[in-house]
Amino acid sequence: MKIAVMSCIHGNYEALNAVLSDIDRQQAEKIFCLGDLVGYGPQPNAVVEMIRSLDIPTVQGCWDEDIVEGLNACECSYPSILAEKRGKRAHEWTNDRIHPEVREYLAQLPLSLREENLCFVHGSPHNQHEYLMPEVNAFTALERVMATGADVLFCGHTHIPYVRTLDAGQLAVKVRQPEGSSTKQFTAPLKQIINAGSVGEPRHGRPNATYVIYDTDDRLTTLREVKYDYQLTCQAIIDNGLPAIFAWRLAQGLEYAERAEDPTHVCER
Amino acid sequence: MDRHPIYLVTGPCGSGKTTWIHQQLTTSTEPSAYICLGANATPIDLTYITATCPHVKPIAAGAAWTQLAEIQPLYVEIAPQLDLAKLQLPVDIESCQRIAIVPKGLIESEYHDWASQTLISEVTEKNVTLTASPRWELTGEVLDPASLNIFWDELIQGAYGEVARAKGIFEIVDGRSFYFSFGVGFPDATYFELPLPPVLAGRPTRFSGLEVVGNNLQPQLIMETLEDCGLDDRTLAHY
Amino acid sequence: MWAIASGIEGNLAAYEAVVADLRKSRQEVENFYLLGDTIGPKVESNQLIKRIQQPRKGEPTPLVCQGWWEEQILILHALGRTGSPTELIDRYGIDMTKTLWDAIDSTTLEWVRTLEFEFVELDCFLIHGSSLSVSDELTPSIDPIHAIDRLSRMDVNQLFCGRSGLAFEYRIESGSLNSQVQTLDNLTAPTPTILSNRRIIGVGSVGRVEGKASYTLYHPESNKLAFKTVRYGTKKGFG
Ligand SMILES: [Zn+2]
Numbered sequence: 138m139k140i141a142v143m144s145c146i147h148g149n150y151e152a153l154n155a156v157l158s159d160i161d162r163q164q165a166e167k168i169f170c171l172g173d174l175v176g177y178g179p180q181p182n183a184v185v186e187m188i189r190s191l192d193i194p195t196v197q198g199c200w201d202e203d204i205v206e207g208l209n210a211c212e213c214s215y216p217s218i219l220a221e222k223r224g225k226r227a228h229e230w231t232n233d234r235i236h237p238e239v240r241e242y243l244a245q246l247p248l249s250l251r252e253e254n255l256c257f258v259h260g261s262p263h264n265q266h267e268y269l270m271p272e273v274n275a276f277t278a279l280e281r282v283m284a285t286g287a288d289v290l291f292c293g294h295t296h297i298p299y300v301r302t303l304d305a306g307q308l309a310v311k312v313r314q315p316e317g318s319s320t321k322q323f324t325a326p327l328k329q330i331i332n333a334g335s336v337g338e339p340r341h342g343r344p345n346a347t348y349v350i351y352d353t354d355d356r357l358t359t360l361r362e363v364k365y366d367y368q369l370t371c372q373a374i375i376d377n378g379l380p381a382i383f384a385w386r387l388a389q390g391l392e393y394a395e396r397a398e399d400p401t402h403v404c405e406r
Numbered sequence: 407m408d409r410h411p412i413y414l415v416t417g418p419c420g421s422g423k424t425t426w427i428h429q430q431l432t433t434s435t436e437p438s439a440y441i442c443l444g445a446n447a448t449p450i451d452l453t454y455i456t457a458t459c460p461h462v463k464p465i466a467a468g469a470a471w472t473q474l475a476e477i478q479p480l481y482v483e484i485a486p487q488l489d490l491a492k493l494q495l496p497v498d499i500e501s502c503q504r505i506a507i508v509p510k511g512l513i514e515s516e517y518h519d520w521a522s523q524t525l526i527s528e529v530t531e532k533n534v535t536l537t538a539s540p541r542w543e544l545t546g547e548v549l550d551p552a553s554l555n556i557f558w559d560e561l562i563q564g565a566y567g568e569v570a571r572a573k574g575i576f577e578i579v580d581g582r583s584f585y586f587s588f589g590v591g592f593p594d595a596t597y598f599e600l601p602l603p604p605v606l607a608g609r610p611t612r613f614s615g616l617e618v619v620g621n622n623l624q625p626q627l628i629m630e631t632l633e634d635c636g637l638d639d640r641t642l643a644h645y
Numbered sequence: 646m647w648a649i650a651s652g653i654e655g656n657l658a659a660y661e662a663v664v665a666d667l668r669k670s671r672q673e674v675e676n677f678y679l680l681g682d683t684i685g686p687k688v689e690s691n692q693l694i695k696r697i698q699q700p701r702k703g704e705p706t707p708l709v710c711q712g713w714w715e716e717q718i719l720i721l722h723a724l725g726r727t728g729s730p731t732e733l734i735d736r737y738g739i740d741m742t743k744t745l746w747d748a749i750d751s752t753t754l755e756w757v758r759t760l761e762f763e764f765v766e767l768d769c770f771l772i773h774g775s776s777l778s779v780s781d782e783l784t785p786s787i788d789p790i791h792a793i794d795r796l797s798r799m800d801v802n803q804l805f806c807g808r809s810g811l812a813f814e815y816r817i818e819s820g821s822l823n824s825q826v827q828t829l830d831n832l833t834a835p836t837p838t839i840l841s842n843r844r845i846i847g848v849g850s851v852g853r854v855e856g857k858a859s860y861t862l863y864h865p866e867s868n869k870l871a872f873k874t875v876r877y878g879t880k881k882g883f884g
C-alpha cells in the first residue's frame with residue numbers, strides 16, 4: 138500500500154492544494170499529516186478546514202500546540218532575537234484570526250499515531266519541539282525510533298525531507314555488580330527515520346512544497362518536490378498584513394524563523 | 407617631499423575607493439592621513455581605516471584644512487555626491503594626484519575626464535542607475551550576532567531591494583565591533599572584527615552605522631529589522 | 646580518589662558509617678559527592694543535613710545535588726520545576742504529602758533550595774536520575790540504546806547516578822551502527838558510527854537498606870571503580 142506523509146503546512150493553502158493533487162496523481166491510498174497546520178502563513182483556517190474535511194489522520198505540531206496553549210516555546214528554541222520577534226508576530230497574527238472550532242480541532246490532536254510498524258510524530262517521540270536533523274548521532278537517532286517500538290518513524294518539524302536508514306547495529310555490553318558480572322551482545326534491527334519535509338514553508342533552498350510517498354510493501358520511500366504558484370501565497374502574506382519578509386523568505390526556500398542552535402536541545406519548561 | 411603627497415580619490419558609488427585606499431595604507435607603515443569628503447558622509451570608512459591602520463591619522467570631515475598639510479601622504483576620498491567641477495580645496499587640485507576608481511565597463515565619465523590616472527576596479531558596472539543610498543547611524547545600539555547574520559544575508563540577497571554596495575560597523579553583544587562589507591562584483595562579502603578595545607559595560611559610545619547603495623530600497627523595513635536585531639536594556643544587562 | 650554516594654534518605658547512622666569507612670581507608674578523598682535523596686520523609690533528615698553541613702576535622706566536605714525527595718519537597722512548597730506532586734502521590738499515596746511536609750523544617754528546605762541539579766567533572770556526569778529527569782531510573786537491565794542516549798545527551802563517557810539504589814557498572818564495550826541518508830539532492834554512502842567504553846555507574850544507596858550502606862569509589866587517574874558496602878549497627882542515634 139502506498140501512503141503519503143506530509144508535514145508543516147503552516148497556513149499555506151496553495152501549497153497544500155498542489156500537494157493534494159500530486160498525491161492523487163501518485164495514487165496513494167492513505168494520507169498522514171505530521172502537524173504544524175498553522176503559523177507564519179496567511180490561510181490557517183482554510184488549511185485546517187481542508188485537512189478536516191478530508192479526514193486526514195494528523196498529529197499535533199509545535200505551532201498547533203502553541204496556538205492552543207498560548208505561546209510557550211522558550212526563547213532557546215529560536216536561533217536569534219530577530220527570529221524570535223518574527224515568530225511572535227506570526228503567532229499573534231494567527232492567534233487573532235483562528236476560528237474557535239479550528240482551535241478546538243488543533244487542541245484534540247494526538248501527539249503520535251501508530252499504524253502497524255509505522256509511527257508518526259511531529260518533532261521526535263519525546264518532544265514536539267525536538268529537531269531530528271539528519272546529522273544527529275546515529276545512536277541517538279536509533280533511540281528515537283526504538284522509543285516508539287516501531288520500525289519506521291515519520292517526523293517533520295525540520296522542514297527538510299530526508300530518509301535515514303540505520304542498519305547493522307552491534308553492541309557489546311558488560312554489566313558488573315557486586316554479585317558478579319555478565320556480558321551481553323545486542324544486534325539492532327534495521328530502522329528508518331523518514332522526514333516528510335514541509336508543504337508550506339520549505340527550507341531546502343527552493344520554494345517548492347515537499348512531502349513523501351512510502352510504499353509499505355517494498356518499504357521504498359520517494360521524496361516528492363512539488364512546484365506550485367508560491368507567488369500567490371507571497372501576495373496573500375503581504376495582503377493580510379503578515380511581515381513582508383515572510384514572502385521574500387518563502388520565495389527563496391528559506392524558513393521564516395524557527396530552528397534551534399542545538400537541534401536536540403529541548404527546553405525543560 | 408614625496409612626488410605625490412596628496413591623493414584625491416574619486417569614482418562612482420561602490421567602485422572600490424575605500425578598498426583601494428585601504429590597500430595603499432596597509433602596504434606601508436609610514437605615517438599617513440585620511441579624510442573622506444562628501445555630503446553627510448557616515449564615518450564608516452573613517453572608523454574602518456582608523457581601526458585597521460594605526461599609523462594613519464584620521465581627519466574628521468569638516469576639520470580645519472590646515473591639519474591636512476601636516477601629515478603626508480594624504481588620501482582624500484571624494485564621495486560621488488560632490489560635484490567635481492565645483493570642488494574647492496585649500497590646495498592646488500592640479501598639483502595633486504587625481505585618481506579615479508571606475509568599474510569595469512565604464513568607459514566614459516566625469517571621473518575619467520577629471521582624473522590624472524584612472525584605475526579599473528574588480529567591480530563590474532551595473533547597467534542600472536543607483537537611485538538611493540540611505541544610511542543609518544546606530545551608535546549606542548548593541549546587536550545580537552545571530553540576528554545580524556540573518557539581517558545581513560537578507561540585505562545582500564535583496565530582501566530589502568536591490569543592493570549594489572553595503573557597508574556597516576556594528577557593535578555586538580560581547581563588546582566587540584565588526585566591519586561588514588558587500589559589493590556587487592567585489593571578490594566576496596566580508597566581515598571581520600575591528601581591532602578596538604571591547605566595550606564591557608553599558609552601551610558603546612563609539613560610532614557604528616550602516617550605509618547601503620542600491621535600487622528600490624526599503625529603508626523603513628531595513629530600519630525596523632535593525633531595531634529587531636538590537637538588544638533592549640534589560641537583555642543587555644544580562645551580559 | 647572520589648567517593649560517590651546517594652540515597653541517604655535521612656539515615657544519619659548510615660551516613661556516619663560511610664564517613665567512618667572513608668576515614669579508615671586513609672586515602673585522600675578529593676571529591677565527595679552525594680547524588681540526591683539525602684533527605685527522606687522523616688524528621689531525622691534535618692539532623693542529618695546539619696551534620697553534612699558541618700564536616701568534622703579530616704572529613705571531606707560533600708558536594709550535594711538534588712534528588713527525587715528534594716524535588717518532591719520543593720514541589721510541595723511550589724518551588725519545584727513542575728507544578729503538582731502527582732508523582733509523589735502516585736508512588737506513596739496522598740498521606741505522604743503531609744508526612745514529607747511535616748518532616749522537613751524550614752532550615753533544611755532553604756538548604757535544599759541551594760542545591761545543584763547535577764555535577765560535570767572531567768568526562769563524568771553525576772546526577773541523581775539521569776540527563777532526562779530526576780525520576781529516570783537507570784538499572785543494570787536497561788536497553789543499551791537507551792543507555793547510549795542518556796550518555797550522549799550530556800556528551801560524556803561516564804554517568805554516575807543513584808536513582809535505582811543499586812551498585813552497578815554498565816559498560817558499553819563497543820558499538821557500531823551504519824547510517825545512510827537520502828535527501829532531495831544527495832544520497833550518502835552508508836557510514837558507520839563507532840563508540841566504545843562508555844559507562845553508566847549506579848553508585849548504590851547509603852540509607853535505603855537498614856544496616857547496610859553502599860557507595861562507590863572512583864579513581865579518575867586509573868578510571869578504576871570500587872563498590873563499597875559498610876555494615877553498621879541498626880540501633881539509632883549516635884547520641
Ligand atoms: Zn513546522
Ligand SMILES: [Zn+2]
Nearest residue numbers: 173198199294
Ligand atoms: Zn514544528
